[in-house]
Amino acid sequence: MILRKTIPRTIKEKKFQYAGVIILLMLAVMLYVSLSMAITTLEERNVAFKQDYKQETFHWMSSQPLSGAEMSELEKKYDLTLEERSYQDINTDDTTTLRLFNKTEEVNIPYISEGEMPQQLGEVAIAKTFGDKNGISIGDTISIGGTEVMVTGYVFLPDYIYMIEQQTDLLSDPSQFGVGVTTSETLEAVKGTEQHQTLGWNTSNEVPDELRSEVNNRSTLLQFVGHDDNARIEFVESEIEGAGSLITTLPLIILALSLAMVLLLLKRRLELQRKEIGTLMALGYRKSELRRNYLGYAYVIGLTGTILGIIVGAALSLPLSDLYANYFNLPALSRFDFDPMVLVIGFIIPLVLLLILTTFVINRRLKTEPLTLLRPKEISSGKKSWFEKLPWFNKGGFIRRFRLRLLVRSKARSFYIFLGVMFSTVLLVFGLITFNSMDRLVETTYEDIQTYDYAVHYSSLQTDPTSGGGSPYTMAEVKVEGEKVSLYGVEPDTDFLKLISDGELLNERLNDGAVVSRPFAAIHGVKDGDSITLTNSFNDDEKKVEIAGVADVFIGSSLYLPHEEVNAFLSYPEDAYTSVWQDEKPTQTDNVFLIEDKQKVIDSFESTSGATRNSVIGMSVFAVLIGVIVLTLLTNLIVEENSPSISLFKVMGYHDKEVSKLVLSVYTPIVFVSYFISIPLASVVLEQSMNSLVQQTGFIFPTDVAWWMVVIGFVVIGLTYWMSLALSKRKLKNVSLEEALKKQQD
Structure with a gap:
């Protein structure tokens, strides 16, 4: 046609x-x-x-490995596949740790993507990302624990999909931590402290209800982690x-x-x-x-x-x-x-x-x-809206009254401009809050609250007095409303843990009740004054406590109570402890289960900040692109719709700048009203999003808006609006003087 x-x-x-x-x-x-x-x-x-x-259904670590007969008994009773696995943490240099495992055959079976599986003494396979970050290729010879070994391949482990050193770590940094697989002979030859864990798998992928208690009765459990609570597995599911x-x-x-x-x-x-x-x-x-x-x-x-x-x-x-x-x-x-x-x-x-x-x-x-x-x-009949009937509306000169009338009578345009600016602002503020949250999370959690340098976890209960000025504490896993929670029994006057909330120290409140972390409060929906019931994971004993405060601990669902009170609840000796916070670098001994180096965590955050900055830049560019397109399209339509008026203004002697001020810049208040409304909206939306995911991720970002975010956002949105006006002014200049006459002929 x-x-x-x-x-x-x-x-x-x-x-x-x-x-x-x-x-x-x-x-x-x-x-x-x-x-x-x-x-x-x-x-x-x-x-x-x-x-x-x-991939494992669960794994545990105990003070003494179970015997083969006990393992077989548990396998038959609970229809499980159990397998022992050993590993060592080896420092390849001052800042890098390689966790070497022996090869398993039935649970967490290693996958070799390139090269070959280690078969003999002196051979290892490492994670590809670890090799790439540290310049290690297949065929290279590296020194680990005083032993020279050759890299035979790149390996992936089903229980280290998110490759973090500790369960409480937030970010994966392959430049500082990686995993590998080697033969049992090589693992024994490497100088270091060997750790043992038991891996479990079943077809239902569910942890049997009584298994944990039964294992603990046979050998004191140091750690029992189901796949749902394993950050190395669960983080990808949450993503x-x-x-x-x-x-x-x-x-x-x-x-x-x-x-x-x-x-x-x-x-x-x-x-x-x-x-x-x-x-x-x-x-x-x-x-x-x-x-x-x-x-x-x-x-x-x-x-x-x-x-x-x-x-x-x-x-x-x-x-x-x-x-x-x-x-x-x-x-x-x-x-x-x-x-x-x-x-x-x-x-x-x-x-x-x-x-x-x-x-x-x-x-x-x-x-x-x-x-x-x-x-x-x-x-149009020219019927005035209620807004135009306001006394101050008709005051002032012609330019002011014309701009106001055009703004009021272009409700659809104003609404679309409002939405376009809001969308761009929310994206931009999302990125800025995320960027700032990473820095604040590190500063608050690892510098202001956790003032120690090292945390030493022992493989059995300790009762001997600590040396070197360390602060002992008891750590255990309990349940609150069926959810697993990390319980800390701490000395209220300790200098190694300062539970703060908006600058207020909450340690003294431990004598009145429990102090909980931000993720705990978000998951369970509790606040100051609420009561919760703790359940001992081993014997189902219960204890009711009152929430005395919510600390600015953004990582982990954790709860803090006085040391003696926790020991009594867990039926431990009064002066017993499982871990120690200290400033002196500890020595790895047979009774040390795990050493946490806080500085390594901070370094990991800093090393990954580049990726965060790039994501913020990308989100900002995307927000600006959307804003420019939407605002330019709308301002172009405004010029097109008002071309007769623009032509008439030119005939009357108005310059292009004056015409632009009359027709285009009239929407400037809408742009900045939308911007300032969008800032708290972005904070609320991000906070709700984080609260909805905190149960899966185990951490929560602080979503406060800093003044510098407001300034940067204002400048970016202002430049975006200025760019759209600059593009539309070119169209305005092309409106001819004859447009008004054509309109009269129509």
Whole structure:
């Protein structure tokens, strides 16, 4: 039909506007497709690795390993597969630790991605990310614990998907910690303290209810960790779960913005061509023919945007999948897990929504009679809104009154500008809060609260007085409402742990009740004055305590009580302790189960801050891009709609700057009102998101907004708005003086 020839001509004339909405639609589809496919690939690899290589259901460490007969008895009784595994932590240099395991055959079976499994004395396989970060390749010879060994391959372990040294660590840093596999002979030859753990697996992937108590009765448990509580396993599960909301929420918001822009463009096109539509209808064109013609704009935008989004998203999913795999130390068991439904949804949903909404807009215009369309549009009655009736509204000069009237009578434009700025601001503030939270989390948790340098955990209860000025404490695992919690029995006057909340020291409150961490309070929904019941994990004894305060401990669901009170609850001797905080560097001995070096944790955070900064920069660029596109499209439409008024102002002698101030800059208050409203909104949304994931991740970010974030955000949003105005002013300058005369002729 001849009408279809107008579509490419119109798009060519308004190429900037149509290119903008196509880019918005492409970004929405691209984000959905790339994130969905990357997460699908991550999930498929995780499931395959877990099942094929028998990821542990649980593991424990006890003061004395169980005998073979006891292991066989437990296997039969609880239908389990149990296997002993030994390991050593070896310092390859002053800051780097390699955890070497002996090869297992039935649980946590190692996967060799490149090279070969170690077969004889002096051979090891290491994690690829650890090798890459430390410049170690297959075939290299390295020195570990005074023994020269050769690297024969790269290995992945099912229980070290998130490769962290301690369960309480937040970030994985392969440059400082890695894992490896070697032969039992090599492990024995290496100089160091060997640790032993028992791995358990069953087909139901559930920990038997009585198993923990029974093992503890046979040999005192030092550690019992189910897969649900294992951060090295659970963190990837939490990432997959948390990414689900991001996959849908962010693309849907951008999709909504792009649909709104398309509808505005189409509505404007129908308004400009009302007489042409009336003429065509009078000549005999059916409404269905006209509808198909104007739906052509939606088809061009929808097909171009979705197809480009799918292509770019699918291509982007490959490096994203590899990035996830490297971060989580997952082997590439499959290169690309293609999910056709992602492509179908990414193509069908945006296109269908676009066609439905544009059909609705077109039908509203086509309901008008041809004669009505041929007549000049009726002049508005000029009925004032309640806002315009306010006494101060009509005060001041013409410029002020014109700007206010234009602002009040352009509610839809103001609303879209408000939403566009809000979306950009929320993304920007998200990034800034995340960046600041990492620094504050380190400073508060590891410098202000945990003032010790080392934490020494023993393999059995200690009663001897500590030496070197250390502070003994008891640490145990208890249950609160069925959830496992780390219980600390501490001396209220200790100098090695300062439980603070907004600068207030809470240690003295330990005599009145329990002080809990921020994650504990978020998971259980408790605050000062509430009561909770502790359950001993071994004998089901219960103890009711009152919450005396919530400390700014952002990592781990933990609870603090006086040392003597905890020992009494656990039936330990009054002066017993399991661990010691101290400043002196401890020596690894046979009765030392674990040594925590706080400085290594801080260094890990600092070494990974570069990636955080890059993510913040990327999010900021994305926010600015969205803001520029949305604001420029809207300001362009404003210029187009007000071209007769702009032309008339020019005829009257107004300069371009004055006209711009009258027509374009009128929305400046909306931009900055939206910005300042969005700041607390972003903080609240991020806080709610963190609270919803804290049970899976075990940590929570502080979401306070600092003054420098407000300043940086203000500058970025201001520059974004200035860029959109600068682009639209070029269009304003091109409005000719004849536009006003043309309008009068119409």
